[in-house]
Amino acid sequence: xxxxxxxxxxxxxxxxxxASFQNEFGAEMLWIFDEEDQQxxxxxxxxxxxxxxxxxxxxxxxxxxxxxxxxxxxxxxPGMSPLRLLQGGVxxxxxFFCLIRVLSHPNSLFLSVKWADRMSCYTxxxxxxxxxxxxxxxxP
Amino acid sequence: xxxxxxxxxxxxxxxxxxxLALAGGNLHGYGIIKEIRRSSDGHYRLGPGTLxxxxxxxxxxxxxxxxxxxxxxxxxxxxMKEDDRRFYTLTxxxxxxxxxxxDRLQSVVSQAxxxxxxxxxxx
Numbered sequence: 001x002x003x004x005x006x007x008x009x010x011x012x013x014x015x016x017x018x019a020s021f022q023n024e025f026g027a028e029m030l031w032i033f034d035e036e037d038q039q040x041x042x043x044x045x046x047x048x049x050x051x052x053x054x055x056x057x058x059x060x061x062x063x064x065x066x067x068x069x070x071x072x073x074x075x076x077x078p079g080m081s082p083l084r085l086l087q088g089g090v091x092x093x094x095x096f097f098c099l100i101r102v103l104s105h106p107n108s109l110f111l112s113v114k115w116a117d118r119m120s121c122y123t124x125x126x127x128x129x130x131x132x133x134x135x136x137x138x139x140p
Numbered sequence: 141x142x143x144x145x146x147x148x149x150x151x152x153x154x155x156x157x158x159x160l161a162l163a164g165g166n167l168h169g170y171g172i173i174k175e176i177r178r179s180s181d182g183h184y185r186l187g188p189g190t191l192x193x194x195x196x197x198x199x200x201x202x203x204x205x206x207x208x209x210x211x212x213x214x215x216x217x218x219x220m221k222e223d224d225r226r227f228y229t230l231t232x233x234x235x236x237x238x239x240x241x242x243d244r245l246q247s248v249v250s251q252a253x254x255x256x257x258x259x260x261x262x263x
Contacts, residue, residue: 021192021196025169025192025195025196028168028169028170028188028192028225028226029169029189029192032169032173032191033188036170036173036187036188040187044187045187045188045189047187048187048190049188049189050189051189052187052189052192052193053189055193056193
């Protein structure tokens with residue numbers, strides 16, 4: 001069960017990468033995830049995938065000359081608005097911490113998806129020993 | 141990324157380890173991860189995200205390239221899936237950058253040894 005959840009989360013992270021990166025390396029990254037899952041641990045691989053996602057999304061697409069391999073600095077570009085970035089960051093952190101919580105308590109996972117009339121949105125609920133709720137998407 | 145960027149300043153740890161792994165021969169992505177783990181006795185771990193992020197930059201800089209696929213003779217169809225893996229190779233420019241970095245590290249080590257020897261004499 002844990003493996004299925006962590007693999008699903010990793011695939012989700014890969015799908016958030018830019019299409020060009022995904023097409024070029026996505027299949028190989030998933031293959032390495034399958035091979036390394038037992039040895040390195042899913043949490044480390046998920047964290048690594050999230051870091052890669054941030055780097056790819058932050059990189060200035062039109063000026064690759066500015067992304068130096070020597071400095072390791074993250075350069076923000078005009079491609080994403082701060083609000084969108086904040087939204088993505090909060091969503092990712094919520095999902096990540098829920099996953100960590102679920103993975104650390106393997107027998108207590110309860111997953112439900114329901115339509116909330118008052119908020120006009122779907123809610124994905126992951127119930128571990130403590131309750132955690134993540135609103136995945138708003139759809140009127 | 142221009143090659144000029146790669147010649148200035150020290151390389152990041154991930155970049156240095158990837159270039160060093162490829163200096164030993166052509167490898168696929170997972171091969172690079174395993175080689176880095178082996179050569180560092182497990183002290184340096186590289187995840188697939190960090191690996192491909194760096195590989196992409198190195199390929200854009202012309203330091204790493206796709207290795208030409210060598211078709212093995214008389215292989216069974218079942219074994220072909222393994223051959224679909226993408227292999228990476230160090231370019232001439234990549235070797236130059238790695239050699240410069242090794243020289244830089246060598247001078248750092250020499251300096252450090254000298255300083256340590258001087259401090260021992262003072263004591």
